[in-house]
Amino acid sequence: DSGVTQTPKHLITATGQRVTLRCSPRSGDLSVYWYQQSLDQGLQFLIHYYNGEERAKGNILERFSAQQFPDLHSELNLSSLELGDSALYFCASSGQVNTGELFFGEGSRLTVL
Amino acid sequence: EDKVVQSPLSLVVHEGDTVTLNCSYEVTNFRSLLWYKQEKKAPTFLFMLTSSGIEKKSGRLSSILDKKELFSILNITATQTGDSAVYLCAVNTGNQFYFGTGTSLTVIP
Numbered sequence: 001d002s003g004v005t006q007t008p009k010h011l012i013t014a015t016g017q018r019v020t021l022r023c024s025p026r027s028g029d030l031s032v033y034w035y036q037q038s039l040d041q042g043l044q045f046l047i048h049y050y051n052g053e054e055r056a057k058g059n060i061l062e063r064f065s066a067q068q069f070p071d072l073h074s075e076l077n078l079s080s081l082e083l084g085d086s087a088l089y090f091c092a093s094s095g096q097v098n099t100g101e102l103f104f105g106e107g108s109r110l111t112v113l
Numbered sequence: 114e115d116k117v118v119q120s121p122l123s124l125v126v127h128e129g130d131t132v133t134l135n136c137s138y139e140v141t142n143f144r145s146l147l148w149y150k151q152e153k154k155a156p157t158f159l160f161m162l163t164s165s166g167i168e169k170k171s172g173r174l175s176s177i178l179d180k181k182e183l184f185s186i187l188n189i190t191a192t193q194t195g196d197s198a199v200y201l202c203a204v205n206t207g208n209q210f211y212f213g214t215g216t217s218l219t220v221i222p
Contacts, residue, residue, distance in 0.1 A: 002155065033210065042214035043156075043201065056208035090155065092210075101147055102203070102210055104155040 003027065006091050006105035014113055018079040021108045025072055025093030031055075032074040033094070033102065034066055038087040049074055081112045115140040119202050119213035127221050130192050134216045136202030137184040144205040146178055146185050151215070152198040159187070159200075192220045 003026035013019055025032050034046040045058035049068035060066075063081075068074040078085060088107045094100040117138045126132055138146070145163045149156035160169045162178035162185060169176050173192075178185045189196055199215040 002157075035212075043203075043212040045209050045211065048209050058209065100205075101158050101161050102149075102156075103158070106155050 002103040002105065004091060004093050004103050004105035006089075006108050008108055009106065010109050010111075012111045012113065013081060015081055015083060017081050017112075018077065019081065019110065021076040021078070021089055021091075021110075023074045023076070023091030023093075023105060025074070025091075026095070026103055029093035029095045029103070030072065031094040031100070032068055032072070033092045034074070034076050035090040035092065036087045037090060037107075043090065046076070078110070081110075083112050086110055086112045115204075115206060115211050117202055117204050117211045117213040119200075119216050121216060122214070123217040123219070125219045125221065126192055128192060128194060130220075131188065131190045132192060132218060134187040134189075134200050134202075134218070135184065136186070136213055138202075138204045138211070139183065140204050140206050140211060142206040143180070144207050147203045147205065147210070148176055148185075148187050149201040149203065150198045151201055156201055189218075192218075194220050194222055196220050 005024040007022045030051040032049045035043045046060045048056040066076045090107045091105045092102040120135045147161045148159040160176045165180040173190045176187045197220045201215045202213045203210045
């Protein structure tokens with residue numbers, strides 16, 4: 001158990017809908033990262049938050065947004081869902097930005113029908 | 114553009130073989146290089162390397178970093194079926210971790 005909690009574990013929804021994925025980082029970790037992993041692709045970086053502030057953005061679609069709350073949990077919002085958004089979404093946390101390791105949650109598997 | 118490239122893409126070996134997985138990188142702000150193992154679920158941490166030439170070991174796994182030539186290798190000796198997984202290499206640039214696409218290792222009994 002990495003200490004990173006993600007909910008829900010599985011989610012099935014229809015095209016055009018909106019979903020919210022939630023992540024609680026390890027106790028004390030200030031950084032939260034979101035990644036998307038599709039079948040034929042590796043881990044695609046979406047966004048990084050540090051202590052409530054956005055630090056870096058990857059190839060995150062405009063239909064996607066995220067935030068980190070004062071209690072350090074984070075949410076990833078995916079809207080106007082398309083079939084191609086079906087993927088495993090990982091949240092990871094880190095205690096140190098420069099030399100820390102990433103601890104991954106179990107992921108949220110999103111299926112868009 | 115920052116990138117991390119892993120090779121080979123996949124590998125099939127027999128139990129007891131030794132394998133070497135490669136990771137090369139081109140990033141503008143290197144902080145550390147990390148190796149992860151992923152088996153149908155979340156990636157699990159193996160090693161973090163920050164200095165060249167210092168080998169990290171954990172049982173049958175070992176890894177080393179060359180910051181001059183910008184690559185790292187992960188060695189697995191006496192492979193077992195439980196080593197079958199995707200091995201991911203990642204580089205930390207301070208604000209994000211760039212991942213390679215991974216090497217899929219299959220160990221046949």
